[in-house]
Amino acid sequence: MRPQFLLGLIVVLLAAATAVAVTTAAQAATTLGASAAEKGRYFGTAVAGGRLGDSTYATLLAREFNMCTAENEMKWDATEPSQNSFNYASADAIVNRCTQNGARIRGHALAWHSQQPGWAQNMSGTALRNAMVNHITKVATYYRGKIHSWDVVNEAFADGTSGARRDSNLQRTGNDWIEVAFRTARAADPGAKLCYNDYNTDNWTDAKTQAVYRMVQDFKNRGVPIDCVGLQSHFNSQSPVPGNYQTTLSSFAALGVDVQITELDIEGSGTAQANNYRSVVTACLNVARCTGITVWGIRDTDSWRASGTPLLFDGSGNKKAAYNSTLDALNAGGTTTPTTGPTTGPTTGPTSGSGTCTATLTPGTVWGDRYNSSVTVSGASTWTVVVVITAPQKVSSTWSGTPTWDSSGNVMTVQSNGSGNSFGFTTMFNGNTSARPQIRSCTGAGGGTTSPTVVPTTAPPSG
Numbered sequence: 319m320r321p322q323f324l325l326g327l328i329v330v331l332l333a334a335a336t337a338v339a340v341t342t343a344a345q346a347a348t349t350l351g352a353s354a355a356e357k358g359r360y361f362g363t364a365v366a367g368g369r370l371g372d373s374t375y376a377t378l379l380a381r382e383f384n385m386c387t388a389e390n391e392m393k394w395d396a397t398e399p400s401q402n403s404f405n406y407a408s409a410d411a412i413v414n415r416c417t418q419n420g421a422r423i424r425g426h427a428l429a430w431h432s433q434q435p436g437w438a439q440n441m442s443g444t445a446l447r448n449a450m451v452n453h454i455t456k457v458a459t460y461y462r463g464k465i466h467s468w469d470v471v472n473e474a475f476a477d478g479t480s481g482a483r484r485d486s487n488l489q490r491t492g493n494d495w496i497e498v499a500f501r502t503a504r505a506a507d508p509g510a511k512l513c514y515n516d517y518n519t520d521n522w523t524d525a526k527t528q529a530v531y532r533m534v535q536d537f538k539n540r541g542v543p544i545d546c547v548g549l550q551s552h553f554n555s556q557s558p559v560p561g562n563y564q565t566t567l568s569s570f571a572a573l574g575v576d577v578q579i580t581e582l583d584i585e586g587s588g589t590a591q592a593n594n595y596r597s598v599v600t601a602c603l604n605v606a607r608c609t610g611i612t613v614w615g616i617r618d619t620d621s622w623r624a625s626g627t628p629l630l631f632d633g634s635g636n637k638k639a640a641y642n643s644t645l646d647a648l649n650a651g652g653t654t655t656p657t658t659g660p661t662t663g664p665t666t667g668p669t670s671g672s673g674t675c676t677a678t679l680t681p682g683t684v685w686g687d688r689y690n691s692s693v694t695v696s697g698a699s700t701w702t703v704v705v706v707i708t709a710p711q712k713v714s715s716t717w718s719g720t721p722t723w724d725s726s727g728n729v730m731t732v733q734s735n736g737s738g739n740s741f742g743f744t745t746m747f748n749g750n751t752s753a754r755p756q757i758r759s760c761t762g763a764g765g766g767t768t769s770p771t772v773v774p775t776t777a778p779p780s781g
């Protein structure tokens with residue numbers, strides 16, 4: 319081969335290799351929520367209502383998280399300060415903000431021995447049992463349809479080696495208080511997943527973990543409605559990430575429930591903390607029914623354990639090493655898929671709309687009941703994209719953009735939220751597995767005309 323041909327070949331091969339590398343890098347998700355969603359999971363945070371006005375906090379909340387848990391605002395003392403008189407203002411502020419961000423909500427917590435209002439702390443017996451049932455009914459009914467998962471019962475088992483129930487005023491109303499709570503929640507909001515949530519249930523061999531496992535097994539055997547187990551996963555040097563953590567996740571999942579990591583924080587710093595976060599995230603992604611991870615706050619300074627710097631952002635809102643390892647693990651993982659698992663691959667090619675910018679839709683993962691789509695915008699840095707969904711399909715979550723809806727619920731207008739030039743969303747099939755979203759238009763900053771693409775007409779949903 320003549321030297322100039324050889325040189326040319328090398329240049330071509332190098333260019334091709336670079337293109338592949340660039341393409342791969344460009345495809346990796348750049349936020350926690352978007353990356354988790356690509357794996358059919360969510361990545362959430364506890365939200366403190368008092369911090370919603372903090373602009374750094376609000377920006378990180380909107381950019382990174384597609385699930386929110388009210389840190390204190392949905393608890394019994396906050397929602398029912400005097401008996402049968404309910405106050406949802408603080409919780410609603412969180413629900414509204416997160417919904418506007420395109421995030422979903424974990425409800426926390428309906429029945430718990432702690433953070434009870436004073437009037438309930440002083441109750442016992444039948445009166446307390448009735449008050450608990452009324453509380454669950456009223457709160458779960460008020461939020462019906464808005465909650466992804468409820469922590470129906472929180473922290474009902476004792477620490478240590480006994481494997482016994484924790485003594486509390488609720489426990490003293492009778493051992494069946496937990497199943498009564500679950501049945502009550504199911505009746506009030508049949509669409510929400512119902513979780514049992516606890517801490518110190520991460521090590522598979524601990525008596526407390528085994529006791530919760532036996533309760534969930536018993537509930538499944540007897541038809542008590544339970545859909546998920548929440549592992550709070552608060553870790554520090556006294557309570558490190560156990561080596562058998564993935565075994566715990568997969569063992570609960572094998573009972574036929576989802577597993578959610580609900581309050582993750584890991585005290586520490588630097589590489590050691592980053593590696594711990596990586597191992598927790600990887601364990602979740604390795605378990606098909608580990609469907610989401612929630613960290614218990616955004617910045618270290620927002621944490622209930624602030625001195626232990628246990629979160630993913632420092633006090634100034636900068637990404638820590640733990641953030642990078644978490645995002646890396648999310649992007650790298652996911653060889654197993656959540657819930658019923660994927661059935662088929664993408665069924666349609668890209669669709670695009672034109673206007674003052676161009677939006678290109680790329681099909682994502684498909685599961686038995688839903689599928690993901692991502693949309694990339696070119697030609698504008700701030701944009702508004704209109705997407706049409708075919709009824710009865712419905713979008714269940716959107717990330718990296720702010721969605722609003724028309725009255726039919728099938729025309730979604732997504733505005734850029736500063737997190738980049740792409741957004742994603744999950745659509746529920748609801749019985750129609752063939753239709754796919756269509757881009758109607760893309761409008762860049764500064765307005766201008768849009769050129770709608772042809773969109774299949776959809777009948778407005780009934781009811």
Ligand code: G3I
Pocket residue numbers: 389390432433517550581622
């Ligand atoms: O807002 C008041 C403030 O006005 C007052 O001056 C101050 C004085 O103590 O208290 C403030 O309220 C505190 C509240 O957090 C908001 O910061 C409460 O005292 C304090 O008890 C409360 O702590 C919460 C704790 O649950 C209560 O049990 C933490 O924020 C919250 O992170 C923590 O969350 C729990 C989960 O619900 C269940 N799993 C464990 C987890 C960590 O403890």
